[in-house]
Structure formats: C-alpha cells, structure tokens
Amino acid sequence: MKRLVAVAVVALGLTAGLAACGGGDKSGSGGESTTSAEATEEATVSADDDNPAADPADADDGNPAAGSYDCSDASQIQGEITVWVDETRITALQPAADLFCAEQGVKVNLIQKVFDDLRKDFASQVAAGSGPDITVGANDWLGEFKTNGLVAPIDLSGVADQLSPAALGAFSSEGQAYGVPYGTENIALVRNNALISETKATTFDELIEEGKAVGQKYSVIIPMGDAGDAYHMYPIQSSFGAEVFETDAEGDYTDTLAMGGEAGHKFAEYLAKLGQEGVVKSTITGDILGQAFTAGEVPYVITGPWNTSTWVASGMDISVLPIPSAGGEPAAPFMGVQGFYLSAKAANAFDAETFLVDYLTRADVQLELYKLGGRMPANLEALADPSITDDPVAKGFAEAAGDAQVQPSIPAMNQVWSPWGLTEVAIADGKVTDPAAAWDEMITNIETAIAENAG
Amino acid sequence: MSELPLKPRTQKSRKAATMAVAGGWGPGFIVKLILMALIDAIGIFGVIQAWRAGSTTILVVAIILLLVVNYVYFARRAIPGKYLVPGMVFLLIFQVYVMLYTAYVSITNYGDQHMGSKDAAITAIQSQHTAVAPDKDPYAIVVLQKGTDYYLATVVDGEAEYGTSDQPLEALDGATITDGKITAVDGYDIVKPDRDNWDTLQTLAVPLSDDASQGFLMTERNGTQAKVYLPTVRYDKAADTFTDTETGLVYHDGGKGQFVDDAGKKMPGSVGWRAVIGFANYKTIFADTKMMVPLLKVLVWTICFAFLSVATTFFLGLILALVFNSPRIKGQKIYRTLMILPYAFPGFMTALLWKAMLNRDYGVINKWIFFGAEIDWLGNPWLARLSIILVNLWLGYPYMFLVCTGSLQSIPSEMMESARVDGAPPLRQFRSITLPLLFIAVAPLLISSFAFNFNNFNLIFMLTGGGPLPGTGSDTKIPGATDILISEVYRLAGVDLGTPDYGLATALSILIFVLVGAIAAFSFRQTRKLEEMA
Amino acid sequence: MSAIDTSNVPLTNRAKAHRVKWWREVGWRHCVGVVAVLYSIFPLVFAVNMALSPGKTGVPDASKLFQQVTGDQFVTLFTNNRPETQVHFLNWLANTVIVGIFTAIGTVLMGGAAAYAFSRFRYKGRRTTLTALLIIQMFPQMLAFVAVFLLLKSLGEVIPILGQDSLVALICVYLGGALGVNTFLMYGFFNTVPISLDEAAKIDGATHAQIFWGIILRLVAPVLAVVGLLSFISSFSEYIIAKLVLTTPTKWTVAVGLYSLVANDRYAAWGLFAAGALIAAIPVLALFLFLQRYIVSGLTAGAVKG
Known part of the structure; x- marks a missing residue:
C-alpha cells in the first residue's frame, strides 16, 4: 500500500511538471479560441505578443492611412486576416495581399480551397462560429448566405462610384451591399477559326446546320453533365422568352417563376430536339467540351472566359460571338458576378473590411484578377484599360453579354437550380416522352419547394 | 514462427516475473509509470485548457477520464480494464458520443436556414435590417x-x-x-x-x-x-420579439427556429437558428410518401447490391481458388500476386478509374470491348446498377479468392482422403464435404462482407455519385438509381447538391443503424447456430 | 483424377497422351489463370495510359492508347507547375502515410488489448460489452459526419490539435472506430491460442502483462498483420471524414487531394489523377505483398474456430 502511495506521488509530481511546461508553451494559442483554425500557431502567438506595443503607434498614424511595414519580419506584423480563394485566383490575389501587408502591417493568409468546396465549407464553418474573414464567391450565393446570417453588410458608399452598378447590385440585397464585386462573366458562342472562319447564322438552327457542314464529330456543343447545366442552357431558354423569375418595378427578382407556360413548353420541345441533334447530352460535360474543342472536333461551343483564356494562351485561333437566338427573342445569358464576402463571424472584421473596401476594389487589383481569370473587372477604371478594350476575346464576351440578366441571388434560386438542371437532362437525353409535361411537372415542384421554404 | 517465445522459462526472466508480482520496480513498471505520467500530463493540460475556455462539458469529461484511467492502471483490481480502457476511451468519445449526438441532431432542424445559434440569428437579423x-x-x-x-x-x-x-x-x-x-x-x-x-x-x-x-x-x-x-426592425430583449418599425407587426419565437407572426408566418428577412423540433424528421421519413416510397426502393436496391456483391465475388473467388488449389501448377505465386492487385489498390482510386473507363464517349470499355458503341453505362439506371455490380466484382473477387484458398488449405486432408477411399466422385466429394466445410469457415466473412457492402459508400460515391438521378423536376432529396442507404444520407445532408438538411439526414442515419444492427445481431446468431450444427 | 496407365501405349501416342493429360489436369488452369490475371490488370494498364498521356484535363481518349507518352503528369505532380490546379502531392502522400501508420498501430494495439481482455478474462459485464461492441460497430462513422464536425469544432476550441484541420484529430476519429470489427476478428484468433499456454506461464510466475506482450502477441502475429493492414488500407481510402476534418489543401490526404482533381467537370485532370493514384498505390501494394502470407491465415483461422 505504501508503495502505491509513493507511486502516486511520483506520478503526480511528474504530471504537474509536464503540465506546467505544456501549459506554458501553448497558452497563447489555446486561450485565443476565436482565431480561425487556419491561422498558423506561430503567427497567432506573435500577433498576440506584439499587439500592445503596436497600439499607440496605430493611434498616431490614423488608421486607414498607409504605413510601411516589412512583412518578412514577424515582429512588425500587427494582425492577420484569413481569405479563402480557389486555385484559379490565389496567384492573382497575392500582389494585393503583399501590398496590404506592406501598407497596413496585416498579414493576409490566402487559403487555397477547391472552388466547389468554398460555398458549403463557408456555410458550415461560419455557422459553427469559425471560418475565414473573407471568402471569394459568386453573387448567387448571397441568398443562402444572407438567410443563414453568414455574411455581414459592408459599407461601400465610399467606393460605389468606382464600380459597375450592375455588379454592385448583384451583391446587394434590399439596398445593402454584402460583398465586393470584382469580375463579371457571361458565356458566349466560341468559334474555332481553324475549322470555320465565318458565321452567317442568325438563328440557332442555322448555326447547327453550319456546324454540321464542317463535317466534324460535333456541330455545336452546349455542356451539360449528369446533373444538368441550366446556366449554359439559359441563353437558349431566354430566347424563347422563358425567363427564370419575374421582376418587380425596380428590376429586382421576385419569388414568382416566369419560365412556365407556353414559352417554357416551346423551349422544352426545342431542348428535346437539341438532344436528338447531339448538341446537348448528359454525357457531354464541360470536360469533354474542352477536349473536343482543342482536338478540333467541334467548330462551335458555348462557354465562358475560364476556357477561352487557356485556349488563347495555347495559341488557338478563336472568335467569341453572341449566341444566335433559337426562339426569336435575344439569347440573353446570365451575367454572373464574382466577388468577396465578409464573414458575419470574422475574427478580424476591422482589417478584413479595410482590405475589402480599400484594396480589393482597386483598379490594379481587379486588372490582375482579370488577367488570370478573364472575367471583366467590376472596377470601371480597370474596365476601360486598353488591355481589355483592345482584346478581341474580351470584346466578344462583352458583346455577347448584350442583354445579359444578372444571375438571381434571391434565396428562392436555391430551390431552382437542381430540378431545373435534372429536368433538362431528362428532356435532352430523351428520357421523357412529353417534354412540355415534364417541364410543367418541374415548374410545379419548384413552386412547391419555394412555398415550403418561405413558410 | 516455430520457436515459441515462452520467455518466463529462463531463470532470469522468471526471477523478474517473480519480482514484478512481489511489487518490485521492474522495467515494465517504469515504462508504465512514464506512460502514465505522460497521459496524466496531457489530461491535466486538457483540464486546464477546458477551464480557460470555459467549456464545462469537456472539463467534466476530461476529469472523469483522468480519474478512471488512473484508477484502472494503479489499482490492483480491474485487470481486464487495463486492456480495455485505451480502446474504450476512443470508442466512447469518437463513436458512442458521436452516435448519441447524431441522435440528438436528428430531433433538430439543423440545416439550411437553421445553421447557427439563436443569439447569432438575432444579431444577424439586426444587422441586416x-x-x-x-x-x-x-x-x-x-x-x-x-x-x-x-x-x-x-x-x-x-x-x-x-x-x-x-x-x-x-x-x-x-x-x-x-x-x-x-x-x-x-x-x-x-x-x-x-x-x-x-x-x-x-x-x-x-x-x-x-x-x-x-x-x-x-x-x-x-x-x-x-x-x-x-x-427597420427593433428587438425587444425582455419579450424576445422583433417589431417591424414601419408596420408595427410583432414577431415572436415560433418554437421552430424562426421568428413568426401570430399566424405562424415567417418574418420577412428573418434568419433562423437550430432548434429542437421533436420527431418531425422521422415523421417526414415515414409519413411523407414522396420520401418513403423512394427510400423503400433504395433499401431494396441496397440489399440487392450487397447480396449480389457478396454472391458474385464469392462465386468467382471460389472457382478460381478451386482451379488453383493444385500443387502441380507452376508460378502460383505470380498468378496470385497479379490477381490480387485490384484488392491491394486503394478502393476509391479504382472506383474513379472505372468511372473514367466507363465514360460513354472516351472510355476504354466502349472503345475496345464494344468497338466504339456509345453505351451509356453510367447514365442508364439498369446499366449503372449492372456496372456497379461488375466493378464491385472486380474489386472484391481477389479477397474472396484469398479467403477461399486459405479455407480450402485448412480443410484437414484426412477428410478428403477418406472420401476418396470411399470412392465418391469428385463432384460429390466437393458438394458433400468441401463445400459445407468451406462454408462454415467463411460464413462470418461473408456476413461481414455483406455488412461492408451494405455501407459501401466509397464505391457508389466515386463511381456514380448515386446517379443517374431520376428525371423530371424531382428535387435533390430524391435518390438516384444506384443510391444505397448510406449515400442517400449523404445526399439528404445536401453537402454536394441542393440545400443541407442535417436533421433529416441524421434521422435516416439512425434508422439505418437500427436496421443494420438488427440484421447483424440476427445473422451472427445464425452463424453461431451453424457452427454448433457442425 | 485417377492416374491412367500409359506404359503400354506406343511412344508417340504416349507423348500425346501425356500432353492431353497435362492439359486436362494443369494446362487449362493456366489458361484460366491468364484470363483472370488479364481481367485483374487491364484497368491498371488503362491507368498507366492515362498517367502517361499529355492532356491537362479530361478523360484521355482510350482509342489512342500509348500514342503519346510523356512524363508531364508526374512532373506536375511533384513540382505543382500548373497555375490552374495546385497539387501538393508530396504533402498528401506524407499525410496519408502518417495517418495510416498511426491509425494502424493504434488499432492493432488497442484492438489486440481488448481482444485479449475478452478472450482471457471472465468478468462481470463481459458478455454485455461484447454485444454492445458488436452493435456499436455497426454504426459507420461516416453516417455521423455532422456530429463529428461539431465535436471537433468544440474540442478544437479547447485543444487546438484536436480540432479541425489537424491530422491528430483525424487519427483520433479513426481510432474511435478501431475497436469495432477488428476486435471480433482478433477475438476469434486469440481464442485459437490454447489457454494452457497462459496457465503454464502463470505457474512460472509471469504477470498478465508479460503473458500479453511476451506470449500472446507473438502467437497472434498473423491477425495483427491483417488488422494493421486492413486499417492502413481503410484509412488510406477513407474520404468523407478526411474531407470533413482536413480543410487546408496542404493538409489533405491522398484520397481527398486526388478526388479534388477530378471532382469538377470543368477542369477534371484525369491524367494527373491517374499518375497520383499509381504512385500512391505503391506503399499499399508493397505492404500488401509483404504481408500477403499472413492474410489468408489471419482472416480465416479466427473465423474457422472462433
């Protein structure tokens, strides 16, 4: 028994010692529970240690004014923010991040995420109280983010006149901005000039005939995939007058679907025809589109700037054209807007907002992003830059945008995408005998889902 | 392997053993002491951190664990405990607790519009208005x-x-x-x-x-x-209500994670929060025919898939094992090594590989085996099901081949000998002696293979993603043609497509667990009977 | 298969008969073997083709087998030289191997210890714990990904290393499932070791710990190898939990990383995926071949007599 007690004493002594060491070492990071998980432990500790010393200097400077910091020296770093970006934009953002650090002394942790993960990870992480300060994202995520209270309003009144009103509007809801737009994108008709150098077609049917005359494997490709791709199909649909939602007097989308009825039926039947022509099939994914186009197996494809920039870079001779109408009305694609959201639970909202408002809206930053992603800058000065106005591809997309409609960001849109895409797959693949009836069924299902969600 | 390492036979170690029993400070004891000190250090560190972070639950759990571990390892009694505790600790935290928590989530509306806490929702409503x-x-x-x-x-x-x-x-x-x-x-x-x-x-x-x-x-x-x-709205803390400053309408907590008006209609622009809603999710599963009928279909397919997977792999594995169960074949080792490659390859990779191979337009299967025919392997519901079974056959038959080979070799040769002396024809020998013996040997493995395939998420997710999805206008909650129960849970959770509904997804998880648990308990009882009969 | 007496047959006939007999008894087995081997490896040939094809995105056209051979995919894998796809393959591989090794060791030790307790001690509640374990292990952790996420969230606030984005946390979650199936497999095998061995050692004065570490563990080595191998492989292939826990691309495992390469139709890099898959398969393959001889005995022995 005595032995046991002795053992216990020894053990406890040891543990206490170890615990003291362990506790002392890690107390900085452990106590700081609000720091996002992505922050490296080292940086967190140093930021904590240096803050008190830096405070007075800060107050003297007057805040947003630019200072001069050496970011390779950890002791000069005043704070840090975390930004989620996908692999296609991380390089373009690095200069802005470096500039921000040099001027504000705030380190920007650019965390690379896969684009497909951004939305759901942001939603789940922020809801659980963590996540980044800022994430890159598309404007149509706003509905979900707002109804779940995941994003904070941003005061853009100071820089609003520098940005395209349409892009700004796409990131606003009820008069409040929830994100900083940086680029707009839309799809267009892209031609492989090596196969055909002139397009006379004014309707989509003529286009298909022209494409067939080239005699390659495909005539025209619109990408689809298993889950459908209503986005790429939308110019065709809108040319029948079947717009997705009704708009109110101010041009804002309402919850009422507008793509049913006669116009919708006509589109559905046309879609079935496109399926038979081999223009759209669920097996023709964006992936296969790219392959077929680079292999010279198709003269025409409908796609966006994310593909054309690589094609141009690889030396292909391409032209970007407006999409011919299929149903008589103009073929208006969606205009998607890419931008940056501020998390409602940002650990460092102050610096994050400074970065968003004072840096990411700048012309040079947005031009850098344009160069890598090919999206038209939202900054008006950047948009007027010769590198854009003199670029035939960029001009082509701008022309194709024509009557482009901003992709809806209202919450109801969440209920629309998947049934919309799946129904289009069923029609295009010929899995349904009566396209119009399938379309009606889809409309009913979506309307029910929207009603359920609103109640 | 032949020399049995019966250590205590030697004089020295016997002495050491005696000392240990008598309570000396053997090397084993020192190792134990150091390990325990380390574990205690980590434990106490955890306790301190939990205290600092103000997390009561973790604090209490950490203290209890610490006490239990110390009791078990320093007390003379509780010898089985010394062997069970390490695994049990992990089991309790990362499996049992997680199960219970899943059960809890299944009675909440956690999901789209109900993601965070009520406080966060109120703050968000205020800032948005x-x-x-x-x-x-x-x-x-x-x-x-x-x-x-x-x-x-x-x-x-x-x-x-x-x-x-x-x-x-x-x-x-x-x-x-x-x-x-x-x-x-x-x-x-x-x-x-x-x-x-x-x-x-x-x-x-x-x-x-x-x-x-x-x-x-x-x-x-x-x-x-x-x-x-x-x-545009004002929050009244005492009454827990929002008032619209323009219309004067008052919205209260409707008990379902939303602010609602007196008629129960959601406040415009409201942000919801996670709330306990009782058994509503289970009700949705059972009472909603839109939900129940597809789920029953999924259940049927899940069972078919698991059964066919086991049957086909076992059958092919057995045939090959019989073919190769002859000492006269040269190069057995090479054959075996090459044949088991599919099993040794990480499963998720091969499933994705097959996805590429079955691609309608560029895949090797259509190009080579079907001479360029455009067979839509993964796009047609029945072909997709067939593809899944065939791919799983490819993935799983080497395992069955190994198992059957091992079992055949472990059948006592005297039994085969006596049958041969009796003059029984080879097929009879096989049917009346080899097969029953083999079956008893592998039955538990067949059951666990069934259980594994019942929940073979990786294959389904990587190969077809549960698709092809049903045609028209269905919502994303409706399963695809190849969805098994576990992939349907993932679909319901809305991680990939559509809106997340974790409450509903976890409710289905719990139901699956009950189902599988019952099947497992039943089948293990059956095998025990089988053994007793033998 | 009784032997045919061939001594009286003329020589040429005898040779012929001999060949016929060889075909009937052995030769056809080789045919079956070759077919089976072809069946097993042709997808891997396709994988090699993909890995050596030059395309950046898309499924390489299978009709152009080995027409253009290039090591580009492998170069990209290790140098991460494409701006549009960031690949941290070495990180992924290292993470996976670390997670796999620790999970395997932990599983073997904890499962083995538990199986020893169940097999050798008779105590109150033994039956109940065994049954409970049997039932609990039927709950796949993957089904509980929501709860795992929330658990790690709150653990991470207290002890960061047990939170999200940490390999340690991932290992812990995997070890939570360690007692499950493996304990039963081991329990069966432990029961095949005669208890008289323990008793003899006990008479010699060995403690339970000495019996466990010194005798039992060595005798059950095949099943330890199998369990270690199985848990290594399963942690290698596990996707959902790993995806959930590890959020930074450099911390991913191979399964998460490689899947990300082909997850998006727009830029699915199948060639890169295949190259990565082939390299990642090497450690598993090596381990598998190395431990092969244990597998059959480990899997069946416990089952036969358990």
Missing part, C-alpha cells in the same frame, strides 16, 4: 474611451454631445472644440477604431434622440465620421 438613412448627412464624430466603455461624441449646434447605445445624445462637459471638432475631453481618451475594439464599436449604435425612429449613429472605420442609420 439596418439601413443608412438616405436623406441625412453623416456626422463628424470622435470615439471616446473611459475604462472599457466606449462613447461616440459629436458637435451639435456648437455644443459637444455624446452617447452610448443605451443613452441617446446628451450634453458632454469638459470638451475642447477646435474648428468645430472635438480635440480633447477631460477624463476620456479619444481613440481610433482598430482591430481589437472594432467588435465592440460595431455594436455601439447611439440614438440621436429618445425617439428611436430618428435613427442612430454608428462610427465608420476611420473613427471620424458616423452615418445615420435607421432600423
């Missing part, structure tokens, strides 16, 4: 600090005024005004917003007057200007 007053000019302000309290101060008609969120603007004494700007205030510091005080300053909304509809001031990031904001 605050608009800049369009016709009012911003105020020039300064931010004052006294102790830990912050104030906004401004100059109104040449006089300094200040206020907080609870106290509208009122006269401020002791302020020095230069060029119409406050430059110093006795007893207060003028501060700038920064990354540390910004969270507090963002909640500092100073009403212009007692009449809240006049709006309130909130500082900008530069700390020198404040816009006038007008709230």
